[in-house]
Amino acid sequence: MDPTVSTPISESSNITDLVVTNRNGVKGLSEMGLKTLPKQYIQPVEERITVSNILPQESIPIIDMSNWDEPKVSESICDAAEKWGFFQIINHGVPIEVLENVKDATHRFFNLPAEEKRKFSKENSPSNSVRFGTSFSPEAEKALEWKDYLSMFYVSEDEASALWPSACKDQVLEYMKGSEPVIQRLLEALMKRINVKEIDETKKSLLMGSKRINLNYYPICPNPELTVGIGRHSDVSTLTILLQDDIGGLYVRGNNDSWVHVPPISSSLVINVGDALQIMSNGRYKSIEHRVVANGSKNRISVPIFVNPRPDDMIGPFPEVLVGGEKALYKQILYSNYVRHFYKKAHDGKKTIEFAKI
Ligand SMILES: O=C(O)CCC(=O)C(=O)O
Numbered sequence: 061m062d063p064t065v066s067t068p069i070s071e072s073s074n075i076t077d078l079v080v081t082n083r084n085g086v087k088g089l090s091e092m093g094l095k096t097l098p099k100q101y102i103q104p105v106e107e108r109i110t111v112s113n114i115l116p117q118e119s120i121p122i123i124d125m126s127n128w129d130e131p132k133v134s135e136s137i138c139d140a141a142e143k144w145g146f147f148q149i150i151n152h153g154v155p156i157e158v159l160e161n162v163k164d165a166t167h168r169f170f171n172l173p174a175e176e177k178r179k180f181s182k183e184n185s186p187s188n189s190v191r192f193g194t195s196f197s198p199e200a201e202k203a204l205e206w207k208d209y210l211s212m213f214y215v216s217e218d219e220a221s222a223l224w225p226s227a228c229k230d231q232v233l234e235y236m237k238g239s240e241p242v243i244q245r246l247l248e249a250l251m252k253r254i255n256v257k258e259i260d261e262t263k264k265s266l267l268m269g270s271k272r273i274n275l276n277y278y279p280i281c282p283n284p285e286l287t288v289g290i291g292r293h294s295d296v297s298t299l300t301i302l303l304q305d306d307i308g309g310l311y312v313r314g315n316n317d318s319w320v321h322v323p324p325i326s327s328s329l330v331i332n333v334g335d336a337l338q339i340m341s342n343g344r345y346k347s348i349e350h351r352v353v354a355n356g357s358k359n360r361i362s363v364p365i366f367v368n369p370r371p372d373d374m375i376g377p378f379p380e381v382l383v384g385g386e387k388a389l390y391k392q393i394l395y396s397n398y399v400r401h402f403y404k405k406a407h408d409g410k411k412t413i414e415f416a417k418i
C-alpha cells in the first residue's frame with residue numbers, strides 16, 4: 061500500500077482500538093478533527109433524539125431549598141419524587157465555589173495527556189475503585205456512546221487522597237462533603253412520607269451507605285444527531301445528585317414516548333430517584349429513564365454523585381411501607397448483584413429493575 065495514502069480515520073476499523081482498547085477515549089477521537097461519525101457510534105433510529113419526540117413546554121420541578129425545614133418544601137420534594145422522579149434544587153447550601161471548583165477540576169482531568177488518564181484505566185489503575193473509561197460497557201454494546209468518564213467509588217478519605225487523580229481529588233472530595241447535608245435532608249423528607257420516621261444506622265447504610273462519583277466528558281461530536289452521549293437508562297442509586305455545566309442536553313422521560321429537557325440553571329443541582337429507592341419504597345418513588353444527547357459544537361461535562369446502599373446490603377421494600385398490608389413488588393436482593401447486573405449489559409432503559417421484581 062502507498063504509505064502516503066492513509067485510511068480516513070472515520071473508515072478505519074481501528075476506532076475501537078484507538079478509543080476503547082488503547083484508552084485514548086472519545087475525546088482523543090474528537091480532537092483528531094474527524095468530519096463524520098464512525099460507524100461504531102451510529103445508534104439505531106429509535107435510540108436517537110429527534111425534535112418530534114421532545115415536549116418543549118414541559119419541565120421538571122424546580123425547588124427552592126432555602127427554607128428546607130418548612131413543611132411545604134418537604135412536600136414539594138416528595139411530590140416531585142413521586143410524580144417526576146426528577147427535579148432541580150436551588151439554594152441547596154452547597155457553596156457555589158465548591159461547584160465551580162469541581163467543574164474546573166473535571167476539565168483539568170480530561171485535558172491531561174492521554175498517557176496520564178490511561179494510568180487510571182481498568183488495566184493500570186492503582187485501585188479497583190478508580191476507573192477511567194469510555195462509553196458505558198463497550199464489550200456489551202452494539203453501538204458505543206459518545207462519552208468518556210472517570211468513576212470513583214468512595215471508600216475512605218485516606219484511600220481517595222492516596223489513589224484518586226491529583227488533578228481533581230481535592231475538589232471532588234470537597235463537593236462530596238459539601239453535598240452531604242442536602243442529601244441527608246432530601247432523604248429525611250422522602251422517608252417521612254413513606255412512614256419511615258427515623259433514619260437509624262441500618263437505614264442510613266441502606267439509603268446512603270456508599271457513594272460513587274463520576275466525572276463525565278462529552279466531547280464535540282461530528283454528527284450528534286446519529287448518536288447519543290448516554291443512552292436511555294435509570295440509575296441504580298437511591299438518589300443521584302447531578303451537577304451539570306451550562307450547555308444542556310440531558311433529557312428525562314415524560315409521558316408516553318416523549319422527552320423533557322433539563323435546562324441548566326446556574327448553581328442548581330439535579331436530583332433523581334434511582335432504582336434502589338424505587339425498590340425500597342415499593343414503587344412509591346420511581347426511577348425515571350434519562351439520556352444525554354451529543355453536541356456538535358461544545359464539549360459538555362457533568363458530575364453525578366450516586367448515593368447508594370453498601371454493596372453487601374440486602375435491599376427490598378422497607379417494612380414500614382408494607383405495614384398496611386401492601387403487597388411487596390420487589391424481592392430482597394444483594395445490592396452488589398443488582399449493580400453487577402446493571403453493568404454487564406448495554407444501557408437499556410428501565411430493564412434492570414426486572415431483576416428485582418417478584
Ligand atoms: O450528563 C448528564 O446530564 C447525566 C449523566 C447520567 O445520567 C449518568 O451519569 O448516569
Ligand SMILES: [Fe+2]
Nearest residue numbers: 293294295350
Ligand atoms: Fe444517569
